[in-house]
Amino acid sequence: MAQHWIATTAGAPEAWTFEEYDVAEPAEGEVTIRVHAAGVNPADAKHVAAPRAGLEFPVPIGYEISGEITAIGPRTRIGSGDAEIGDEVVAFRIYGGYATDIAVPAAKVFAKPTTLTHPEAANLLLAGTTAAEMLSVVGAAPGETILLHGASGAVGVSVLQQAHLRGIRVIGTASEERFAEIRRFGGIPVRYGVGLLDRVRQAAGAPLSAALDAVGTDEAIDTSLELVADPRRIFTIAAFGRASEAGILAIAGSMPASATFRDEVRGELTALAQNGDLVVPVARTYPLDQAPEAHRFLATGHPGGKIALIP
Template sequence: MQFVESFGGPEALSLREVPAPQAGPGQIRVRVTAAGLNPMDWFMASDADTARRFGLSLPSGFGTDYAGVVDQVGDGVTAFATGERVFGGALSRAVADHVVIDVAGTIAVGGDAHHTPDGVDDRTAATLTIAGCTAAAALAVVQPGPGDTLLVGGAGGGVGVFTVQLAVLAGARVIGTGSATSADALRALGAEPVTYGEGLADRVRALAPGGVTAAVDLHGTDTVQAARELGVPDKRLTTIAAQVDGITPANGANAAPGALEEIARLVATGKLRVPIAATFPVEQIRAAVELQAGRHVHGKVVVDL
């Protein structure tokens, strides 16, 4: 199991052998094969105040998104069987050989599990939960559709790859911010790239002279500020990483029931793809976190177990 015994950077992570957890009543145990990394993982591991807000204390596990195979089923569980492939979220417990999930739980309390569809490999399944739910929740706020031009800030990041594709599938035109080196990756997702930074509103105006109708800021507040300058009303703006007066923030915990299953179905049918930027064996967890925390990776980072 991966353990955080002191708050800090990737150097605070260490591998520890601990007794395998056992599934109790209403629980399943999953033999984890892959764990996807998210910014929230290292936010919590690096800062005591952030960890406290999520109800975590030391020592702690690490990582939230997981995929694997059910290898124990507790009394009273009928929705899952031994040998079935599953994926889901278990807050700060995912990077481990085994994780115990409460079948009636949530990502934050007890963990959650979903059946992995045929056609979705475990590495991909391990990237879906946090980013997919967050993207679905953000788009539910602004509700893009045919006739909309949606500006997505941080479009090449882990949440961005879902947000862009889901918005395109909804019929919207998508303009995505990123670095100059991310342009090809954004086009591959279906977005029209625009570089972030000073002068963003002018560059977007030149790209979309007919105007922008909605915006999702997946990084901070710069995209929201540019969208306001372009005349987008606050009711069609949202953020995931910052609070802005007058704007409804999005939280993956509020994703609509069934949103994650729908995302997995879209992946299984080839309508949504998840670019995996890099994979690491668990022994190289520090390098994996360093890459993910750099915030310049295009796609998802996955740890193999």
């Protein structure tokens, strides 16, 4: 029998339940996947942390996985085309990925890049599609210099890689311990903290065209507003209150336009990974039954890479 994690009520991961469940045979338009790795993201816990309108419990946990197809519904093709039982795949924007086996909509399933391990592939698309959208909404173009707050985090590392491929120069904020990671992916690192404004100016050596914020601090927003002339080219995924008052962009994956964009870019990102142009640093893996422990490590704020759960 399969196993999965569910939230039976709002609360922290320690309140989740790891239980056995029956996986239904896939209907038309569905496939069943044996999970080899589940990506661990802050959104997994945030989604069920507190009661809100439209959230009905129990809620299965986990948005992205990597694994192999074990069953295919009738007249069904996956998002990247034809598929057969045994094919290795990734699935993103699903519900219940913290599982041993799961039936999911086939449109959300793509061939797994052979260049990535299962833990890497299971963490490719949530961070990758977020990064792609950040670059898109500010209209970052080849030859421009942009500022990226939180450059050494999962989303930041994907932004660095995608920007580098497009010829976009990135000034990335981080702690000094993470400078090598930023340089590895083509960014120019600067230390956050007192004096950030002057350090960014010196590193840029030219006007900044746009700013992307993945940390949500007042320092990040204030620095961006000071250095980028057009507030419509400042974007945050973390400081929604400041975004509203400052007139800057803020988009989340739950918003319809954002969801549409992220769905459309999945194939492009898996192709980049297949070509070796997009990698996913993984810091640590945990057994599937240790999901709360994985989230405690993630909550330290500096995991140094992605985390995966292994059934």
